[in-house]
Amino acid sequence: MGDDADAITFGTDGWRATLDVFTEPRVRMVGQAVATYLEETGQDAPVAVGYDARETSRGFAEELARTLAGNGFDVLLSAEDCPTPVVGWTVRDRDLAGALMVTASHNPPEYNGVKFVPDEGAPALPEDTDRLEDLLAEPDPVDESEYGTITEEDLVEPYLEHALEYVDTDLSGLTVAYDAMHGSGREATPDLLERAGAEVTELRCSLDPEFGGTPPEPEAERLEELIDTVQAGEADLGIANDGDADRIAVVTPEAGFLDPSLQYAVLYDYLLEDDSGPAVRTVSTSSIIDKVARAHGEEIVETAVGFKWVAQAMKEHDALMGGEESGGFGLTDHLRNKDGVLIGLLAAAAEAEQSFDDRIAAIHDDHGKVHQDRISVACPDDRKQPVLDELDGSLPEIVAGAEVDRINTVDGFKITFVDDNWLLIRPSGTEPKLRVYAEADSLDRVEELLEAGRELVEPLV
Structure with missing residues (x-):
């Protein structure tokens, strides 16, 4: 077991590796570690298992589900690939023991990975993942009579219904260009925008486990078609998600690809029109957020890099919003985790009320450029x-x-x-x-x- 276990390391956001290392036996070891950890912490509620759009993800998810069920846990297995935030929200909404999400996020197709999501739907902290590494072991099933059930469910539909109620916006008359980069947001995000009334032009929304030959990371150099579409006047706003749709990029007619810190400033300022609360950001995220916060009499909380630290501070300070410079944002009363799907709807709602470009100009007028x-x-x-x-x-x-x-x-x-x-x-x-x-x-x-x-x-x- 030693060599297999030594290859598994939980980093900033789960364990990721190339497929020569990320194998079924090792995935089963992760499933066993999670089952043992949940037993240690007194958890006996069902566990969700989700997976992204990679070719191997469904198979790995099934291995995890069988391992968890073999340890006596009932499992909710996503019927189709889905965004990571859908799985996190499901954990919180249904009071689950936790979840496992098979995804390598924005990594190239030769990678896969797995994230453990604890019972609050927020990212796992180091004490959680360190313990999981200690507990890595071959599956050790209970008596077959005590096996849990595996139930396939549509996890996306309840999430979309919640998101529409949470943001509660009318996007009639708004045109949005959406680039899924062939990731797991390809159905959920445009569906959500269209249900809210927007007209959506879909780019790279087909299923392609090779992601069109480019890693599904929404950076300016990988979003040329989206940028061209918006700047040609064919859409009011551009939105893109990464491979598992927990991050978001925004494109506007004047700014083009919007710096994520400025995107954060616009969205936080928009939320503060009708709400209040601190903002949490990492040390490497722009101080433009601080200037917006101070203008509204709000506090800024600064954390180490890594959304797990942002999520922890969101809870401790009852923050309105948390975010980081790589385009990951969360809202405390929705989900203390990155959510590129709901934030996409929020961005469209802000645009429908007043354009991002006008909002950016106002922030620059009030606070200067950085x-x-x-x-x-x-x-x-x-x-x-x-x-x-x-x-x-x-x-x-x-x-x-x-x-x-x-x-x-x-x-x-x-x-x-x-x-x-x-x-x-x-x-x-x-x-x-x-x-x-x-x-x-x-x-x-x-x-x-x-x-x-x-x-x-x-x-x-």
């Missing part, structure tokens, strides 16, 4: 912590000619200057690199800060 970029500095994994240790307590009071106002150490070192510009140095969680981020009121200043960050860390590597 610019952000990042670079990477090669750093072996075993040098990451020593570099951070050497930086601790030795950072200068003046960086790139600017006076340091405060330093946040929640995730590496975030240096905020007296002019509200900032520099962030943190280790990559997936590559042998240190990330250096900078935000400032001009692109030239961003470049200066990035170079200063490089000069701080490179000699220490």
